[in-house]
Amino acid sequence: MRDVAILSFAQTPYKRRESERTEVQMVLSVVTDAVEKSGLPKSDIGFTCSGSSDYLAGQSFAFVGAIDGLGAWPPIAESHVEMDGAWALYEAWIKIQTGMCNTALAFSFGRASMGSLPETLNMQLDPYTLGPLGIDSISMAALQARAWLDQGNHTERQMAEVAVRSRKNALNNPDAQLKGDFEVEKLLSEPYLIEPLHKHDCPPITDGANAVVIAAADAVPSGANPVWIRGIDHRIEPHQPGFRDLTQSPSTKLAGEKAGATRLDIAELHAPFTHQELILRDALGLDDDVRINPSGGALAANPMMVAGLTRMGEACREIWAGRAKRALAHATSGHCLQQNLVCVLEGD
Amino acid sequence: MSEEKSEVKAIVTPTKLVYQFSAIGSHAEFLKAISEGKLVGERCPSCKKVYCPPRGICPRCGVETPEKVDIDDKGTVTTYCIVRVPSENIDLKLPYCAANILLDRSDMPIMALIQECPAEDVRIGMRVEAIWAPEEDWGPTMENIRYFRPIDEPDVPTEEMGDWY
Numbered sequence: 001m002r003d004v005a006i007l008s009f010a011q012t013p014y015k016r017r018e019s020e021r022t023e024v025q026m027v028l029s030v031v032t033d034a035v036e037k038s039g040l041p042k043s044d045i046g047f048t049c050s051g052s053s054d055y056l057a058g059q060s061f062a063f064v065g066a067i068d069g070l071g072a073w074p075p076i077a078e079s080h081v082e083m084d085g086a087w088a089l090y091e092a093w094i095k096i097q098t099g100m101c102n103t104a105l106a107f108s109f110g111r112a113s114m115g116s117l118p119e120t121l122n123m124q125l126d127p128y129t130l131g132p133l134g135i136d137s138i139s140m141a142a143l144q145a146r147a148w149l150d151q152g153n154h155t156e157r158q159m160a161e162v163a164v165r166s167r168k169n170a171l172n173n174p175d176a177q178l179k180g181d182f183e184v185e186k187l188l189s190e191p192y193l194i195e196p197l198h199k200h201d202c203p204p205i206t207d208g209a210n211a212v213v214i215a216a217a218d219a220v221p222s223g224a225n226p227v228w229i230r231g232i233d234h235r236i237e238p239h240q241p242g243f244r245d246l247t248q249s250p251s252t253k254l255a256g257e258k259a260g261a262t263r264l265d266i267a268e269l270h271a272p273f274t275h276q277e278l279i280l281r282d283a284l285g286l287d288d289d290v291r292i293n294p295s296g297g298a299l300a301a302n303p304m305m306v307a308g309l310t311r312m313g314e315a316c317r318e319i320w321a322g323r324a325k326r327a328l329a330h331a332t333s334g335h336c337l338q339q340n341l342v343c344v345l346e347g348d
Numbered sequence: 349m350s351e352e353k354s355e356v357k358a359i360v361t362p363t364k365l366v367y368q369f370s371a372i373g374s375h376a377e378f379l380k381a382i383s384e385g386k387l388v389g390e391r392c393p394s395c396k397k398v399y400c401p402p403r404g405i406c407p408r409c410g411v412e413t414p415e416k417v418d419i420d421d422k423g424t425v426t427t428y429c430i431v432r433v434p435s436e437n438i439d440l441k442l443p444y445c446a447a448n449i450l451l452d453r454s455d456m457p458i459m460a461l462i463q464e465c466p467a468e469d470v471r472i473g474m475r476v477e478a479i480w481a482p483e484e485d486w487g488p489t490m491e492n493i494r495y496f497r498p499i500d501e502p503d504v505p506t507e508e509m510g511d512w513y
Contacts, residue, residue: 007351022372025404032470042410060366068403115367178466264461 003217004096006345008037011210012112014177014301017113018207023062025107026209035105038213039221042071045213046101048078049092051085051108055120066109075308084108085210085254085309086270086331086341092214093232102287104217109209109305109319117205117304125126126239141193144336145275146245148182149196151247155168156196160184163200163299166277168291170296173314178204185289203272203302210306210313227316227345229261230326234341239334246336249283256284256328263299265324266291268311270331272298279337280330290328294318298299308332312343319347371488373381374404374414377416379488385480387419389454397455403492421478421493424504427457430467445470450509464497473503 011027021029027050035042048070050090054062063080077100081087085108086267092104112120120134125131148154161184176184177229187200220226235251235258237244267290271277271327277292277299286292293299295314298307315327326346333339371379374390378401381388389400390413397406400419405412428447431440445467448457462470463479476496486492 017370019370019372021398022404025373025412028405028410030482032410055365058369067412068405068407071406071408114369115365120365123365127361127363128359129362212498 001198002097002099003228003281004093004214005217005228005250006215006312007039007215007220007224007226008034008172009210009212009316010034011175011306011310011313012208013175014083014206014208016177016207023057023066023209024110026111026207027066027107030211031070031105031107034107034211034213034342038215039224040103040213040215040219043253044219044328045103045105046077047095047104048072048076049081049088049095049104049106050078050084050218051081051088051106051309052110052133052149053082055115055123056117056304057111057114065185069233075144084270084305084307084331086312086329086343087234087308087333089212089214089309089312090232090234090341093229096216098213103213103215104211107209107211108306108309109243110306111207112205112304113207113233116228123337130240138194138197139275140241141202141273141336142197142338143241145196145201148247148275148279154275154278156188156198157184158278159201160187162271162274162277163187166293166297168300169294170300172259173295173300175301176296177206179300181294197273201274203298206301206302206303208303208306210310212309212313212316218336219251223235225320226348227319228348229343230346231261231344232332233258233340236334236339236341239271239338241336241338244338247278247279249337249340252280252283252332252340252342253338255340258320259328259342259344261328261342261344263326264290264328265326266294266315267328268295268297268315268330269291269328270298270308270311271304272307272332274299276332276337284328284330286328286344291324294323308341312345315343315345319345374402374413378402382490382492383486383488384452385483385486385492386480387451389417389419391415391417395491397439400451400454400458417458420453420501422499423449423451423454423476423481423496424509425462425470425474425476426450426474426509428462428469428470443467448477450477453511460493461495462497463466463495469498471503473506473509475499475501475504
């Protein structure tokens with residue numbers, strides 16, 4: 001295996017609605033920023049991979065249009081995943097492992113504000129027997145939360161505590177969208193959105209983009225501050241939610257074991273719903289001394305197709321700031337934590 | 349055949365998603381201009397290419413393109429095809445000609461119909477002009493230009509069309 005490091009990370013400020021820039025301009029800004037911070041000349045980037053979904057903004061081939069933001073001339077080696085950008089980074093990491101390239105750029109973008117996100121996410125379901133029932137993403141998460149709560153070990157109060165901590169942590173994150181001091185009692189007194197979920201249990205709808213540059217050890221430029229990818233693995237569960245035990249995350253557990261998720265200072269968990277953070281903590285066996293989501297996590301900003309790669313970037317930022325030595329970054333995809341990626345990152 | 353024995357060979361599951369497109373920056377300026385019967389493009393500060401419709405960036409150089417350029421509604425045919433098969437969405441008399449047209453002052457051809465001449469007469473290098481819909485029908489859409497038609501100017505030799513791609 002080749003040692004591979006993250007050299008740089010860039011993201012847009014996350015907003016409910018991006019009203020200044022097009023997707024292509026968002027991509028241009030984060031890609032330019034990430035490449036500059038990497039210390040590599042743009043022409044040295046050996047491979048580029050993006051993560052996005054055309055369903056979000058309703059523009060067919062938006063993922064190809066986004067390449068206009070790269071200045072892809074002379075023509076570049078490029079790929080795309082209809083997944084969160086974390087999987088774009090995974091593909092880039094694989095490309096470096098194969099020896100096809102020594103450096104790579106991964107980026108992702110999402111502009112969910114142009115559509116109706118909970119309904120758009122219905123398109124992830126089997127289109128013949130499940131999708132036509134019209135179930136939206138929040139209802140799917142509510143089914144999961146109900147099954148999890150009814151095991152008797154967990155409470156809605158614990159869920160509210162996750163929301164309060166996330167949005168308090170986000171006060172220190174200039175790029176976060178939803179931040180502030182909230183009180184558990186007050187949140188619990190609000191009406192349900194879709195029972196058992198309150199509004200505070202759900203993520204905001206977010207527009208944004210991000211980018212990372214990675215390099216093999218022998219391609220890390222002098223003066224760089226590399227964060228090493230010590231382990232990375234992703235696992236998937238069946239597509240039909242009925243096949244799965246929604247109260248657990250065996251795919252996260254296995255990915256965590258394969259990635260070597262131990263001795264951690266922090267964990268950035270991609271948990272769009274409060275109860276999902278608690279399911280993930282159980283699956284990964286995280287002790288209480290592991291700081292969870294210092295960035296505020298997906299409850300503070302949840303740009304679709306972006307928020308998973310953001311976890312990796314935010315984990316890097318903690319390491320670069322000297323607040324952590326070894327970090328876990330997690331990304332999820334699909335309904336109710338269907339697919340999960342775990343990455344273990346370590347400072348130089 | 350009894351109902352319980354009839355086979356299910358296909359089902360229809362309608363899907364509808366509603367989007368609100370936010371016209372931003374270059375998109376908005378282009379759509380505003382065309383709703384006033386004008387074409388606007390943007391020049392790349394690096395390679396100097398002019399793009400119309402503009403996207404706010406140069407896809408070749410990967411830089412922003414803040415400089416606005418007024419674009420003429422006359423241009424030159426860079427390639428074309430003659431359509432002889434009907435299409436459900438297009439209500440035109442066959443055969444008709446669809447062409448790439450390099451608008452004057454722009455470096456990126458747009459696609460449009462050529463009418464008011466036999467399709468067989470269209471050729472690369474032919475000079476054409478835009479025929480606009482009646483002003484009362486103008487909106488923020490490319491459909492304001494109904495089609496292009498030939499004008500009485502000498503053909504442009506291919507080597508003089510410029511370095512478009």
